[in-house]
Amino acid sequence: MASALINVPRKAKRGEIxxxxxxxxxxxxxxxxxxxxxxxxxxxxxxxxxxxxxGTEIFRADLFPAIAANPFITFFTVAxxxxxFDFEWIGDRGFTETASASITVE
Amino acid sequence: MMGVVPVVxxxxxxxxxxMLAAAVRxxxxxxxxxxxxxxxxxxxxxxxxxxxxxxxxxSSPMTxxxxxxxxxxxxxxxxxxxxxxxYLGPRxxxxxxxxxxxxxxxxxxxxxxxxxxxxxxxxxxxxxxTLAACTDEVI
Amino acid sequence: xRPACTIVMAVLLIAASFARADxxxxxxxxxxxxxxxxxxxxxxDDDTANPxxxxxxxxxxxxxxxxxxxxxxxxxxxxxxRTSMKGVAARYPAFDKALGRPVDLExxxxxxxxxxxxxxxxxxxxxxxxxxxxxxARQSRNMPIITGADPQLAPFIARGRExxxxxxxxxxxxxxxCHDDNWDKHLxxxxxxxxxxxxYPLYRLEWQSLGSLQRRLRGCIAGIRAQPYDYGAPELVELxxxxxxxxxxxxxxxxxxxx
Numbered sequence: 001m002a003s004a005l006i007n008v009p010r011k012a013k014r015g016e017i018x019x020x021x022x023x024x025x026x027x028x029x030x031x032x033x034x035x036x037x038x039x040x041x042x043x044x045x046x047x048x049x050x051x052x053x054x055g056t057e058i059f060r061a062d063l064f065p066a067i068a069a070n071p072f073i074t075f076f077t078v079a080x081x082x083x084x085f086d087f088e089w090i091g092d093r094g095f096t097e098t099a100s101a102s103i104t105v106e
Numbered sequence: 107m108m109g110v111v112p113v114v115x116x117x118x119x120x121x122x123x124x125m126l127a128a129a130v131r132x133x134x135x136x137x138x139x140x141x142x143x144x145x146x147x148x149x150x151x152x153x154x155x156x157x158x159x160x161x162x163x164x165s166s167p168m169t170x171x172x173x174x175x176x177x178x179x180x181x182x183x184x185x186x187x188x189x190x191x192x193y194l195g196p197r198x199x200x201x202x203x204x205x206x207x208x209x210x211x212x213x214x215x216x217x218x219x220x221x222x223x224x225x226x227x228x229x230x231x232x233x234x235x236t237l238a239a240c241t242d243e244v245i
Numbered sequence: 246x247r248p249a250c251t252i253v254m255a256v257l258l259i260a261a262s263f264a265r266a267d268x269x270x271x272x273x274x275x276x277x278x279x280x281x282x283x284x285x286x287x288x289x290d291d292d293t294a295n296p297x298x299x300x301x302x303x304x305x306x307x308x309x310x311x312x313x314x315x316x317x318x319x320x321x322x323x324x325x326x327r328t329s330m331k332g333v334a335a336r337y338p339a340f341d342k343a344l345g346r347p348v349d350l351e352x353x354x355x356x357x358x359x360x361x362x363x364x365x366x367x368x369x370x371x372x373x374x375x376x377x378x379x380x381x382a383r384q385s386r387n388m389p390i391i392t393g394a395d396p397q398l399a400p401f402i403a404r405g406r407e408x409x410x411x412x413x414x415x416x417x418x419x420x421x422x423c424h425d426d427n428w429d430k431h432l433x434x435x436x437x438x439x440x441x442x443x444x445y446p447l448y449r450l451e452w453q454s455l456g457s458l459q460r461r462l463r464g465c466i467a468g469i470r471a472q473p474y475d476y477g478a479p480e481l482v483e484l485x486x487x488x489x490x491x492x493x494x495x496x497x498x499x500x501x502x503x504x
Contacts, residue, residue, distance in 0.1 A: 017199035069453035
């Protein structure tokens with residue numbers, strides 16, 4: 001049951017620097033743990049996160065097993081125009097999730 | 107762009123300072139890395155190595171002529187040395203990211219910023235971890 | 246657990262055998278929240294940074310999903326949970342007339358599923374049951390706990406207190422030895438809290454997941470080298486009931502974050 005929590009201000013003034021907070025549910029299995037019988041639990045992590053603002057990529061991140069479960073990422077961007085933020089998470093075993101949020105810029 | 111850490115047949119429980127140096131070199135090449143401009147905010151003593159809050163910020167005007175291209179975070183003693191890479195640009199407004207990381211032991215965390223003029227700046231933090239992450243057994 | 250724990254616990258054992266296990270005076274009661282670092286506290290306080298909220302969101306979806314042979318959703322009977330579930334978690338575990346004994350919130354949800362939705366019970370600690378429980382309990386956030394007021398619960402609360410104070414396991418320790426008598430001290434680098442379950446189900450950094458009070462109790466009991474009760478055992482419900490009534494007046498924090 002993957003779900004994402006996004007925090008984007010609903011409104012901003014043109015030129016204002018806004019903070020975007022994202023939280024995605026994912027186990028981020030490191031690949032370094034073992035079962036009680038000694039088998040390695042295979043790696044299963046989100047490897048990449050990106051954010052597009054009206055189609056243009058404004059932020060991207062590479063994630064590694066050292067990122068805690070349920071990855072929390074916050075970053076900033078300049079509010080330039082009204083429109084949509086599109087978020088994408090990609091990971092092992094074909095994991096892909098998207099989310100979006102709108103903003104009104106006056 | 108990020109090189110691949112050398113694969114070893116015997117799985118290392120702990121990364122070595124050499125692995126950390128190699129991972130840094132993959133990013134900066136032969137360039138000089140200076141200290142300054144970048145700040146690494148991480149609690150000096152963490153309650154649980156599984157979830158360590160971290161904020162990295164770089165003082166930069168973030169204009170089209172002078173901005174932070176990317177921030178790279180490394181660790182010293184986890185099974186592998188990379189933590190995360192963050193790609194910014196002049197549209198960011200402020201060069202600051204926050205996230206939560208895992209630390210397998212008390213160790214150094216290193217953050218390196220690459221600026222638009224090609225220069226590299228680094229900051230290091232020493233973190234004490236009382237409950238380890240990463241290599242805990244599954245029950 | 247780590248070897249350092251065993252040695253420290255043995256020392257506490259000797260010290261504790263001379264201390265009388267009394268309940269913490271109401272004026273001195275503190276939530277586990279107050280023992281945490283400011284960073285972890287901030288994680289709990291920010292709904293967009295609290296990983297427990299991911300489960301609450303899932304629970305909100307499940308609340309509206311039709312389930313079972315009856316094809317009903319929780320919402321079909323209970324409408325908007327913000328109204329109908331307000332205050333519910335603050336008085337659980339509660340007495341169930343049909344069973345003649347207390348049930349906790351997870352059991353209540355499964356009883357509802359069986360009796361009203363004709364749906365199979367959700368397994369303990371399953372993501373679905375955790376999500377639904379967290380969603381229901383979230384509706385009581387900041388409300389004071391009032392569990393245990395029903396006089397029919399009195400014998401079960403007494404049983405819960407017995408379980409809380411009895412010495413057990415290889416280390417011959419009772420919950421009270423740490424959580425009543427030594428909560429202002431540390432055990433192997435971690436603060437010993439008073440053990441108030443104000444924020445369950447909660448996101449535990451050690452689990453990197455949301456988990457129930459029963460999971461925590463089983464972990465604790467295994468930690469003192471005693472045999473943990475099975476999920477759903479009456480002993481666990483009685484312990485939950487006693488712990489919640491012991492925390493009466495403290496606000497619900499679900500979904501809390503704890504190390």
